[in-house]
Amino acid sequence: MDHRISEHVVLDCTPVGKEVEIIVDGQRIKAYEGEPILSALLAAGHRISRYTVKNKEPRGLYCGIGQCTDCAMTVDGQPNVRTCVTPVRDGMIIKTQHGLGKEV
Secondary structure: OOOOOOOOOOOOOOOOOOEEEEEEOOEEEEEEOOOEHHHHHHHOOOOOOEEOOOOOOEEOOOOOOOOOOOOEEEEOOEEEEEOOOOEOOOOOEEEOEEOOOOOO
């Protein structure tokens, strides 16, 4: 199911680039080149970006402007990438981050 906002009274919802494919936790999802990774994830229904170090609590969208770390994920092997401000590129491999970026 696509949760992407297609019409909004104020916002321009026109996709920013060509349709591409990214892989998130082994699942292929469609995205638009140049849109923030987090936008593509939310549109695909993916809400959890990482789990905290101490209590292993889920985190996702919070500030949406790159100031917090709640949207941090491992992108193409690089942990702690803030997905709310990182643009999509075709073929990116994105993984939900556990703790400080160690995969489970």
